[in-house]
Amino acid sequence: MDERQLRILRELGELGSVTAVAEALLVTPSAISQQLRLLQRAIPVPLTERQGRRLVLTDAGQALAGAAIEVETALERARHAVAEFVDRPDGEVSVAAFHSAGSAFFPLLLRGLAAPGGPRLALADADVTQDDFPPLTREYDLVLAHRLEHTPGWPRTVTATTLLREPLDVAMPVDHPLAVKRRLTPRDVADQPWITAHDGFPVVATIDAIATAAGRRLRLAHRINEFAVVAEAVAAGGGLALMPRWTMRPHPALVLKPLSGVQARRHIDALHRPERTARKAVRTVLAELHRAAGTIRGRG
Amino acid sequence: MDERQLRILRELGELGSVTAVAEALLVTPSAISQQLRLLQRAIPVPLTERQGRRLVLTDAGQALAGAAIEVETALERARHAVAEFVDRPDGEVSVAAFHSAGSAFFPLLLRGLAAPGGPRLALADADVTQDDFPPLTREYDLVLAHRLEHTPGWPRTVTATTLLREPLDVAMPVDHPLAVKRRLTPRDVADQPWITAHDGFPVVATIDAIATAAGRRLRLAHRINEFAVVAEAVAAGGGLALMPRWTMRPHPALVLKPLSGVQARRHIDALHRPERTARKAVRTVLAELHRAAGTIRGRG
């Protein structure tokens, strides 16, 4: 007893003849007849009987045909199950972000998508080296990653859209001698001790660029990833540091000065596997991320 | 997307690896892999993904696997649908009977099966020639038919069980000259005018037997099928008639006298197609018919 045989039985009940079923299912009457015989072989009581030259269902056949409707209904529901899953506007969407993006984007996402009926957010922080951002798309629907402008970009396996192109400024205590200048050159800052991230993290490459532009090696005094910690270290006189202009909450004891002559700008990208945007809920969150990026850029 | 593929997807969700599914379904992992690929071909979003060297369901795959459970449930219900139909004790059972059997058996059936939860009766009268009883089993679950003892019996296509072997007596007015005798011989009645059924109806053959035993032709004055009408005709002096001893309500103006020397006995049989007794409700009614036959015999 399989789905096709039940389908045939049901159609026979509704259409009333083998020939009509055959036409409806686009096969020969012979095929219908054979399938009915196979179905009957599995059932100890007659499902069909001759009525003149037509074949009709017995009471037992009608009982089984009724059950066949449930089977077809369930199959139809299964066929639409994926589409429903895909089209749900209120599905759960997981978003991972490195720390500073999280602190800037997460509040805007939470407020922008607080309305009921919208996507339910599952937020997570994930501060990893640049190479480890793409694999995160296995676990999260959307991954906020950063990379420096003019770097190779992301592997083909993930789709990336740029949310923000954010300048990196030089952070220093408000009473630092360089704080009086409006802009800084690589030469201005080459003598200073630096606080930078661990190797493999995106911002490090800019430090190298400054060294190249100034023609000398920089002194890397401290290696701190977390910008909030970096800010405290800078405020305490531990050295200069590159800090994002928009995504960090301004520290009262620090000033940010733009840097000339070096590409000091990072991209904040949303990474995801291509198929993830098949879900409406994911697309909604992605759109909200772009809106949030506009807000962040505008208030900078 | 068919039942087997959905089954495989569901098992993959529960067992967590292609190999485990293959072992559970008693096929090779290659077969599972191929079926999953076929299923995936019909769905625009990934249903599975690699996790290390295992294969697991994506969220979309889990959504579809959930729908697969409904499909399997419906199929299982379908597999039991016929059995449930067959085992229902309260199904409708149709019973057809010739007139005198109906008047004797129907009241006993209705009283014996009045309890709720038992079979629902659909009774019908059907007075047909002997040859037309078997075809009635197409339309009715049980058919009460009659035939004379020592006649060929019913065709192989129907199952027959004898309910009653009922003597046929000679009916006459209470003031008839023959009414003084305890028993009658063929010779006693051969001179009398007779009231008999139309040709083709069972009782007619006994009339022939009487004629043969007496060595002369009988005078068939009237041809009346319905025993109630026959009784009135006999009471009015229209002639003698053969009448069943038990299944007719006694007429106040008639007496019944047994006949010697001739097999004057009819069988009241329950006919049905063999498969009909697969239904519990039909078996219940058949048993009740036998019980009713005992009652009728006992009060005779």
Next chain:
DNA sequence: AATGATCCTTTAGTTTCCCTACATCGATCC
């Protein structure tokens, strides 16, 4: 009563589909 049309079934042959066997590739373990 005969003829033709309709409907179902049977048989034989072909096509399609699914599975096994075997090889390969990638991931994990020691």
Next chain:
DNA sequence: GGATCGATGTAGGGAAACTAAAGGATCATT
């Protein structure tokens, strides 16, 4: 870094379902 485990691809064989053609039964028509 070899060994093992798990999944997948390919080729081939066998089962299952279909088509085509013929035959039998029923019904309508003349």
